[in-house]
Amino acid sequence: MAVLKTLPTRRLGNGPLVPRLGLGLMGASGTYGNSLSDEERLEFLDEAYKRGQRFWDTADKYGDSEDVLGKWFAANPDKRKDIFLATKFGIMNTTTASAFTINSTPEYCRTAIESSLNRLGLPFVDLYYIHRLDKETPVEKTMQAMVELKDAGKIKYIGLSECSAESLRRAHAVHPITCVQVEYSLFCREIESPKRKLLETARELGVAIVCYSPLGNGILTGGIRSKEDATKPGDQRGLFLPWLQEENIEKNMALIDEIAAFAKGKGVTTPQLALAWLLAQGDDIFPIPGTSKTQRLEENLESLFVSLSEEEEKNIRQLGERVLGGRFQATTGYDFADTPALE
Numbered sequence: 329m330a331v332l333k334t335l336p337t338r339r340l341g342n343g344p345l346v347p348r349l350g351l352g353l354m355g356a357s358g359t360y361g362n363s364l365s366d367e368e369r370l371e372f373l374d375e376a377y378k379r380g381q382r383f384w385d386t387a388d389k390y391g392d393s394e395d396v397l398g399k400w401f402a403a404n405p406d407k408r409k410d411i412f413l414a415t416k417f418g419i420m421n422t423t424t425a426s427a428f429t430i431n432s433t434p435e436y437c438r439t440a441i442e443s444s445l446n447r448l449g450l451p452f453v454d455l456y457y458i459h460r461l462d463k464e465t466p467v468e469k470t471m472q473a474m475v476e477l478k479d480a481g482k483i484k485y486i487g488l489s490e491c492s493a494e495s496l497r498r499a500h501a502v503h504p505i506t507c508v509q510v511e512y513s514l515f516c517r518e519i520e521s522p523k524r525k526l527l528e529t530a531r532e533l534g535v536a537i538v539c540y541s542p543l544g545n546g547i548l549t550g551g552i553r554s555k556e557d558a559t560k561p562g563d564q565r566g567l568f569l570p571w572l573q574e575e576n577i578e579k580n581m582a583l584i585d586e587i588a589a590f591a592k593g594k595g596v597t598t599p600q601l602a603l604a605w606l607l608a609q610g611d612d613i614f615p616i617p618g619t620s621k622t623q624r625l626e627e628n629l630e631s632l633f634v635s636l637s638e639e640e641e642k643n644i645r646q647l648g649e650r651v652l653g654g655r656f657q658a659t660t661g662y663d664f665a666d667t668p669a670l671e
Contacts, residue, residue, distance in 0.1 A: 335380045336632055338611045341506040341536035343455070343485045346412045348607060349632055350383035351376055351625070352540060352618030353397070354390045364620055366396055373400045375622045377407060379629060385509075385538070385616045387416035387459055388440060389428075394447035402449050411454075414538075415444050416489060416509075418459035430462040430662055434473035441477055456483040457509055460490055461665040467495050468670045471502035478503070487538070490657065492664045493529035505535050507614070512539035514548060514587075514602045514648035515571065516655050524664055531612065539606055542615035545569055545656070548602040549624075550588055553581060570653030579652055587647050596634050599624075603631035605644045 337345040364372070373396075376384075386393045394415065401408050417440035420429040441456065456477065458470055477483045485506040488499055499505055508530055510519050519526040519537065530537055543549050545565055551557070552565075554577070559567060571580050584598070591601035599617070606615045617628045636644070657663040 335629065338614070339536075340412075340455075340485075340538075340614065341534060341612070342504050343506045343536075344412065346383040346614070347381060347632075348611075348614060349381075349603065349629060350385050350414075350538065350614055350616035351381050352616040353384060353386040353393050354618050363391075366399065369396050369620065370400050370403070372620055372622060372625075373397070376625055377404075377410070379625065381625065381629065382410050383412045383414075383614070383616070385414045385540075387419070387457075388444050388447075389416070389419040389421065389459065394444055398447050398449040408450070413448075413450075413453050414455035414457060414487065415448070415453050416457035416459035416487075417441065417444065418457075418462070418489075430460045432458050432460065432462045432467075432470045432667075433465050434469050437470060437473040437477070441482055445482065452482050452484065454483075455485045455487050455506060457487040457489050458491075460662045461488075461495060461667050463662070463665050463667055465667060466670040467491075467499045467667045468502050471499050475503045489540075490663050490665060491526075492666045493525040495666055496526065496529055496533070496535065498667075498670075500533050500535065505533070507536040507538045509538040509540055509616075511541045511655060511657055512537065512606065512613070512615075513542045513544045514605055514644065515544040515651045516541070517648070518655060518664075526664065531610075536612045536614060539613060539615040542606050542617050543599055543602055544571065547571055547580070547584065548587070548599060550584060550598045568659075569656055571651060573653060576652035583647065583650055587644070590644065590647065594634075594640070596631075597627055599627060600631040600634055601644065603628060604634035604636055605641060605648075607631065608636045608641050 335347040337347055340346045417437060418430060418432045420431050474486045486503060487507045487509060488496060488505055489509040496508060512519055518524055546552055588598045591598045603615055606613055619625055
């Protein structure tokens, strides 16, 4: 096993110290067509733990991820105290993979946490996110339910995902928000936008940013060169990601090659460069790349020890700004979501 340095930590908003790089567990449950056996996934979690990766992120929407985690915690009860575990509710499973229903009502919040805790076999989770706001329930009402869960000892910290700056501000007025989880990568920097003001507002309130898809849905790994590479059984990225559509893919692949050449010149891999760029955006930024492969995990963790000069950060940003195609989440209607005013 490769021996890595002690992972650097930072305080997660108003929460505890956690590794600067978390572990996203969506892909480990077959989201991109690479579903593994329980035995393989439990072994992978063992390896992540051995390497000091203790900030784990899942959701009730991520297939059987919570069930597998429940098996791991049952087999390793003494290690539960070492893991900062986040899960989410709000995206309801449906009978078709492409359809989804958003429900952030207080009633569903209370039901969802019980289901998650049952699957995990745990009395509480460290961080509970509102995965999406349904744009019908005032965020204050959902927050009141979250505070009830905290007071009952079922969650420790509260997070939001894909919320607007105003939703964050209103939620934070009910109870301090620890972090916002939002897509943020070299190819997706919309939270920086003066129009959105999400990063600006989070920093004003002392709320951390947890970055999902920090490697551009896998495109920044360099492992995708065509739509066909991302349309294998169980993998629909080639069908819905604007970056991979016919009018964009050729120029975007050439851009990936330029980023890869920059990384090679610095003696790192393309994913390491992309993650290092994100980490350089501030100590309140926490990427959570997902993987189910130990080799990829080690590669990602090494990005914690890659330093960039101001000029390098600027040059890498300029490369990322040339990507063609918008973010997929904008097509769902629930990105940067607002909710009705509380009457």
